[in-house]
Amino acid sequence: MTRINSRRWVDVVATAGLVLFGCLLNIGCAPTDSPTESDSAKATGVEPQATAATSKVDVKKGDSDSEGFSYSILHWNVESGGNDPATVAAQLVELGDYDVIGLSEVETPAAYEEALSKKWPGRYEYIRGISGANETREDDHLWLAFSKDKFSLIETEEMKEVSGFVFDDGHHRVPLYVKLKDLANSQEVVFLMNHLARGNKNFRQEQASTLREWARTKSIPIIAIGDYNLDFEFATEKGNKAFDEFMKDNVWLWVRPEPLVDTNWSDRDGDGIDNYIDSLLDFSFLSGAAKTWNASSRVIVRENDFPDNEKTSDHRPVELILSGS
Numbered sequence: 001m002t003r004i005n006s007r008r009w010v011d012v013v014a015t016a017g018l019v020l021f022g023c024l025l026n027i028g029c030a031p032t033d034s035p036t037e038s039d040s041a042k043a044t045g046v047e048p049q050a051t052a053a054t055s056k057v058d059v060k061k062g063d064s065d066s067e068g069f070s071y072s073i074l075h076w077n078v079e080s081g082g083n084d085p086a087t088v089a090a091q092l093v094e095l096g097d098y099d100v101i102g103l104s105e106v107e108t109p110a111a112y113e114e115a116l117s118k119k120w121p122g123r124y125e126y127i128r129g130i131s132g133a134n135e136t137r138e139d140d141h142l143w144l145a146f147s148k149d150k151f152s153l154i155e156t157e158e159m160k161e162v163s164g165f166v167f168d169d170g171h172h173r174v175p176l177y178v179k180l181k182d183l184a185n186s187q188e189v190v191f192l193m194n195h196l197a198r199g200n201k202n203f204r205q206e207q208a209s210t211l212r213e214w215a216r217t218k219s220i221p222i223i224a225i226g227d228y229n230l231d232f233e234f235a236t237e238k239g240n241k242a243f244d245e246f247m248k249d250n251v252w253l254w255v256r257p258e259p260l261v262d263t264n265w266s267d268r269d270g271d272g273i274d275n276y277i278d279s280l281l282d283f284s285f286l287s288g289a290a291k292t293w294n295a296s297s298r299v300i301v302r303e304n305d306f307p308d309n310e311k312t313s314d315h316r317p318v319e320l321i322l323s324g325s
Helices: 006-025 037-044 085-094 109-119 201-216 241-250 288-292
Strands: 069-077 100-106 124-128 141-147 151-158 176-182 188-195 222-233 279-287 294-299 318-324
Touching (some): 069 188, 069 279, 100 109, 100 188, 100 222, 124 151, 141 151, 141 176, 141 188, 222 241, 222 318, 279 288, 279 318
Parallel strands (some): 188 222
Antiparallel strands (some): 069 318, 100 141, 124 141, 151 176, 176 188, 294 318
């Protein structure tokens, strides 16, 4: 017969009693397979309520869960008048299905719509901007597609005039405003597709400052994408004066691509060398409530994309991934 050490038995009983008492004080013990929020943050390396400016969240395109949301976004200047729409449309499809796709310099919108609809029948709704036509060209439009599985359309318009400033002067693209409703959580989100002036720096600076003031008082999540012609140079970490105007007072948050990659090829003098090496023209910005979301961005580099040719675009696509709870 095994003898039990009475002193050791008393210690065991006492310890068990203390554990039970602690559980009662906390109104029950949490099960070991249900981590707390702080435990989850430690496990994933993500702190709760991380902002887009500091978040290093590795959000994959299309990831989603029952407690939060995620949006996959692609924007691309497809170079109207300097491409073959069928070629670029095929390249667009190869990039995959995104929740929102924004294109600038669109010459033949039907080419992109037909390619996407053939690959993913019924998935997308398309919105065509009509600005960008003037006396010298009629093919320089903005365009946006969104997944009907993810969003419903609330309203859309071209912002021809804002606070007395006329975007629609007959020579430039007008911001394409699209307000969508998230079908999963009823969240309303504004997507703003832009292509700011290239040849008129004063007009571009006015465009930038007007968009800054327009967004300043808005709390709704705003996602602004497109070709902003802000000439951000990697070597100096500076943009042009329009960049300074746009970024003033931190109204907009730039989701900076990691790593920085040149988004545009331009060989105006024909010497075979990029005239704007190591610079960015294409940007992703957040304003309002969207500034608190997790965000990541990257410039998509494809084999032999630069220098471009007469069938392909002189810009690279930019991917933006957003998530929140």
